[in-house]
Amino acid sequence: MNGATQQLARFVAASRWSDVPRNVQHEAARAIMNWLGCAIGGCRDRTVEVMVAALRDFSGPPQASLLGRGERFDALTAACINGTSSNRLDFDDTHLRTVIHPSVPIASALAALAEYRPLTGAGFLHAFVLGVEVECRVGNAIAPEHYDRGWHITATCGVLGAAAAAAKALELDAHRIASAIGIAATQASGLMEMLGTMCKSYNMGHAARNGLSAAFLAEAGFTSSPRALEAPRGFLNVLAARNDEAEITTDLGSRWELTHNAYKPYPCGIVIHPVIDGCLELRQEQRIDPPAIVAIEVDVNPLAQTLCGRKTPRDSLEGKLSLYHSAAVALLDGEAGVRQYLDERVRASDVAVLREKVVVNTDAAIATDQARIRVALANGASHETFVEHARGSLARPLTDAELEAKFRALAAAELSPPRIDRLAEQCWSLERQADASVIARGSFSG
């Protein structure tokens, strides 16, 4: 058999770390640092607290840590909770073509695995790169229909990536890697309807857990269809009527999806980012005094309004999907960080007043990483700016230093400065670490 399932499995089995180009290897370290910061920053969210309360009684032995928190659960439960916490702030990475957030399901599965079975830092990064490749290539094959239909593509493809990555980390052969991918394929799930509810990030946690358990089942000899992806009633056809299997197999080993990964400077819907850039720029360069603002006009791509058009968000989850809220806090606070999307800031009266002054216009000629902002002031003055590419877009990526600064700001919620220094250093040097579990074990104090 030579369909996508088997080709992917053979590619994953045969790959050596030295086959991975240096820029892709470095991108893996960047992605892990970004993911880990998000996990630590999100670890005390109410979504996570409720999950821990509900699942604690069913957990097995203390095999793996909750990132940022330190409680130890069985590896599958830890993968599930860490997958949820690392997505919860909506601050994780984005594969722009598919809108997959690649790292969360895969890194969460691997981090739990690394505390349970021996895994080197290079082994972790290598498995991660291959998992992203599986996840995003399958995403390419089913986009855009799959996402448009209402599937939460990070979850449905993430479980495949997590399974492939964990299977590689377990050093399974191609036959068992294919089984792991198949076991994951029949567990692919996740509805976009869950946006704005706790289930949204749980979709990711569920994918991490199921991907990891698929690898353990495959290791034990559990069987699946050898054509799980491409068969007439397999993943591709069932989850997207229009799909292209060749997207999965073309240029395997020469084209790397991780090079198309972007990191968010702001913890909210990515289509909002150029608006925040423009508001921050106007505030700083024009020294705008927020009380003097009488109107804020925002021109964006229609997709931004579709995904993030919530005019009156009621809480953090909805605030992250609101162009209106984001423009208001950027102009009021001069930043758009985790604090600007907490419940209390979303409900603050000064924000509500300014939100009311925001008008959003849509224009298909404006790209999703562009925005035009006009601010009218009480004295009759008006200021305007056009953002050509949002910060964090592929055309204007975050530098290593910016990524580390983001990581440090997120980690500060749980860790002292010396511990943050050490953990940042361990992320950058992960390739040389003998034991990849340093990452999880260094993510909490105590």
Next chain:
Amino acid sequence: MNGATQQLARFVAASRWSDVPRNVQHEAARAIMNWLGCAIGGCRDRTVEVMVAALRDFSGPPQASLLGRGERFDALTAACINGTSSNRLDFDDTHLRTVIHPSVPIASALAALAEYRPLTGAGFLHAFVLGVEVECRVGNAIAPEHYDRGWHITATCGVLGAAAAAAKALELDAHRIASAIGIAATQASGLMEMLGTMCKSYNMGHAARNGLSAAFLAEAGFTSSPRALEAPRGFLNVLAARNDEAEITTDLGSRWELTHNAYKPYPCGIVIHPVIDGCLELRQEQRIDPPAIVAIEVDVNPLAQTLCGRKTPRDSLEGKLSLYHSAAVALLDGEAGVRQYLDERVRASDVAVLREKVVVNTDAAIATDQARIRVALANGASHETFVEHARGSLARPLTDAELEAKFRALAAAELSPPRIDRLAEQCWSLERQADASVIARGSFSG
């Protein structure tokens, strides 16, 4: 809000056991007995052994028993393994309109719950009836497109039924029951491509586990979309472009889907059953000597050939989906029980020889519970019969005594006759048992 999600949740919350008609109450006891026998009969299958080996290390405290086996795992893991074992023999029940096997996901979730939290026998049966109602009504709303597309409908709808049933057993209010249904909806998964592999029954176990965990998450306050089923990007639209929400809500409380449930007399694909009936009848009434057979001609509905047309099955899993194998063993052995579908019987040379003599013709004028069989003998004689309705069909249901005999045959693999007597009695009297966990605790020896 008054969509299907909320209407179902309010119905489940408000229902009292005394609201359930007597015939439906009795059907629940029949379904539980049938399901329990299947779980005990399937509990040593290799699929189950591999699952136990792979998942054992991650299990939490010993909260619930593996049916038939007795090892104790955390309730979620036990639900998963029991959901797999009780489907493994392909001997469980069938809601004919949707081809859902209703009991497996729901009863497996409830049995694990009953060992972990207090639950009376009547509470178990009541939650079961309501879970079946949720599961099969959602199935009605998305059939036939959903199944035709390649979804394993027992898994995708089973997780909803398991969640609703467990939420009722936990005595959650309507709001939290709706959350449980929503949490389950975003975990709905399962591909038909998995037929013939270990993943096929795992789809059911996964549904049982996820439905049960959805109820525990909802109990703890986890949120989901209040329109998880009917929203534009909710379960119905994403999993079936053509769907009918009214199927879910019409006649709630007056029409009961459990009355459309059928029980298999043979552990194989249901469309094969009339062929087995005909072969057994000819063998007995015509005293056919198998070596004298030169040809067996079988006329069936085209669906039977599509689903079960495997001419040369290689193992038990494939044998259960083979008209050819089934006709051969029925004529050779004079029965078609668990033993006739073991690997060794599927691979036996006498069976292979007779299988070669089977010819299948399809005829759309023949219903799926009908078949015509012609057997030609070496002496020139020929015998023919037409089966009007298969045994176990709704037109010719198994009697209580036949169901109990099936249960006894299955349970004999693990239990002594006195224990079987006691367990059968506990099933029939479940409504009056103070503690529903008697079922799981009585299912193994030791």
